[in-house]
Amino acid sequence: MSIKKVMVIGAGQMGSGIAQVCAQAGFDVLLNDMNEVAIDKGLANIEKLLTRAVDKERITAEEKENTLNNLTKSTQLQDAKSCDLVIEAVIENMDVKTKVFQQLDEITPKHAILASNTSSLPITEIAAVTKRPDQVIGMHFMNPVPVMKLVEIIRGLQTSDETYQAIENMTNELRKTPVEVNDFPGFVSNRILMPMINEAIYTVYEGVATPEDVDTVMKLGMNHPMGPLTLADFIGLDTCLYIMEVLYEGFGDSKYRPCPLLRKYVKAGWLGKKSGRGFYEYN
Ligand code: NAD
Numbered sequence: 124m125s126i127k128k129v130m131v132i133g134a135g136q137m138g139s140g141i142a143q144v145c146a147q148a149g150f151d152v153l154l155n156d157m158n159e160v161a162i163d164k165g166l167a168n169i170e171k172l173l174t175r176a177v178d179k180e181r182i183t184a185e186e187k188e189n190t191l192n193n194l195t196k197s198t199q200l201q202d203a204k205s206c207d208l209v210i211e212a213v214i215e216n217m218d219v220k221t222k223v224f225q226q227l228d229e230i231t232p233k234h235a236i237l238a239s240n241t242s243s244l245p246i247t248e249i250a251a252v253t254k255r256p257d258q259v260i261g262m263h264f265m266n267p268v269p270v271m272k273l274v275e276i277i278r279g280l281q282t283s284d285e286t287y288q289a290i291e292n293m294t295n296e297l298r299k300t301p302v303e304v305n306d307f308p309g310f311v312s313n314r315i316l317m318p319m320i321n322e323a324i325y326t327v328y329e330g331v332a333t334p335e336d337v338d339t340v341m342k343l344g345m346n347h348p349m350g351p352l353t354l355a356d357f358i359g360l361d362t363c364l365y366i367m368e369v370l371y372e373g374f375g376d377s378k379y380r381p382c383p384l385l386r387k388y389v390k391a392g393w394l395g396k397k398s399g400r401g402f403y404e405y406n
Contacts, residue, residue, distance in 0.1 A: 124234060124289045126207045130155055130197065132223060136359070136397065137240055138212035139165030140268025143172065145210075146193035147186070147269075148297050153206065155197040162196050169194065172269060203230045208293070210262055212240040215365035220244060221252045228253040236286055238262040242362060243313050243369040246279035246306045256281035260290050263310060264299075266358060274299045279306050308373030309366060317366045320358075321382050323351035327402070328384040334402040352402040356395035364389050 127150065131142040134156035142154040142165070156162045173187040200223070203209050209227055213219055220239060227237050237259050239249055250259035261277025274294045278287055287303070294301040304310045309317060323337050332340070338350020355363050367381035388394075388401065395401030 124207070124236070124285065126236070126289060126293050127151055128206045128208075129153070130203045130206045130209045131212060132156070132200070132209060133212035133214070133240075134158075134162045134165035135212065135214075137264060137266060137268060138210075139168055140266070141210055141212055141240065141264055142194060143169045143190070143269055144264075144297050144299070146190045147182075149189075150193065151195075152193055153195050153197040153202050155200065155202065157198065159196075159198055162198070166194065166196065200226050201230055203227055203235075204232070206231060206235055208236045208238065208289075210238045210240060215242055215244065215362050217244055217248070220249055224249055224259070225252050228255060234258075236260065236289060238290065240264055243309045243317075243366040245308070245373075246277045246282070250279045250281060257283040258286050260286050261306070261310070262290055262294070263312065265312070272300045273312075274301050275310050275312055276301050276303050277306055277310055278303065309370050313366050314370065317363060317370060318379060320351045320355045320363055321367050321379075321385065324355070324382040324385050327352070328382050356401035356403055356405075358395065359397055360385060360393060360395045360401050361389050 129145050129150045130153040131138050132155045134154050142152050146152045154162055154165060170191065173190055176182045177184050177187050209231060211220060211223055213223060224237060239246060239261055240263060241261060242263065246259060246261040250256035253259055256279065259279055260282050263275035263277060265271035265273050276290055291301045326332055326337050327334055334352045338352050341347045341350045364381055364385050367379060370379040371381065392398055393400045396405050399405050
C-alpha cells in the first residue's frame, strides 16, 4: 500500500514533531487539532526549528520551504476523508482516543491505516472500537521527534502483516529506526523508563535527595544525558502519571503504583516544561 497523504491529530509537542518529520520526508500532511491556537503554536514551532536547521546548514532554504508547503492546517476531523494514514497524538486518555478512532473509522477511506502514538495504552483495545482492527497499529515516536531516531511499532492482536509492513516502510522513509514490539502495557520503552522516573520521584518524596541531586546522580553516575526529573518535566508530568496508571492497572502489581507526589503536582497543574512548572521552573 502506498502512503501519500497523512493526517496528524493533536498539535501538541508530539503531534507537531510528527507532522514536521512527515512533511520533511515529502508526505502531504494535515495537522489537526480541535484547538486552533495549538495548531498555530505547533506550526510556528516547526518553522522555528526549520529556520534553525537552515542557519546551521543542516537543511537548505528550499527544503524548509518544501516542508512548510507540505503542511496544511485542519480543525475538522472530516478532512481525514482523503488520507491514507492517520497518526493520532491526542492526550494519553483511552476515552478520548477511542472516540477519535470511532470517528476516523467512519470518515477515512477503507484502505486507510489508523495509527496511535500512544505511550502505553493497549493498541488492541483501541483497534477494537473500529471495524478495521487489522489496519490499526501503534507508532510510538520519541520526544523530541525531529531528533530521536527510534519509532516503536506496536502490533495489536489483530494488526495484519500488510499494515505492519506499510508502517515499517514509512518509518524508514522518515529516516527513523523501527523496532517491532508486541502489545503489552508500556510496550518496551515506557515499561522500563517510567518506573525509573517514578522511583526518582519517590526519592524526592521521601526526602532522600533534592531533584537537582537526583538528576546529578543519574547524569554523572550513570552517564544518562539528562536526569530523570528533568526528563519527566520534558515529557509532561500528566503523561508520566497516565503511563504509570496504565502499568499499575495493566499488570496489577503494586511495584508500579504512581508516587503520591506525582499525583499532587499534576493536580496542582504543575505539568512540567509545557506549563512552566514541574520539578523545575521554566520561563
Ligand atoms: P500535548 O498535551 O502536548 O498535546 C495534545 C494535543 O491534543 C493538544 O494540542 C490538544 O488540544 C489535542 N487534543 C486533545 N483532544 C483532541 C481531540 N479529540 N481532537 C484533536 N485534538 C485533540 O501532549 P503530547 O505530549 O504531544 O502527547 C500526545 C500523545 O503522545 C500522548 O498519547 C502521549 O502519551 C504520546 N507521547 C508523548 C511523549 C512525550 O514525551 N510527551 C512521547 C511519546 C508519546
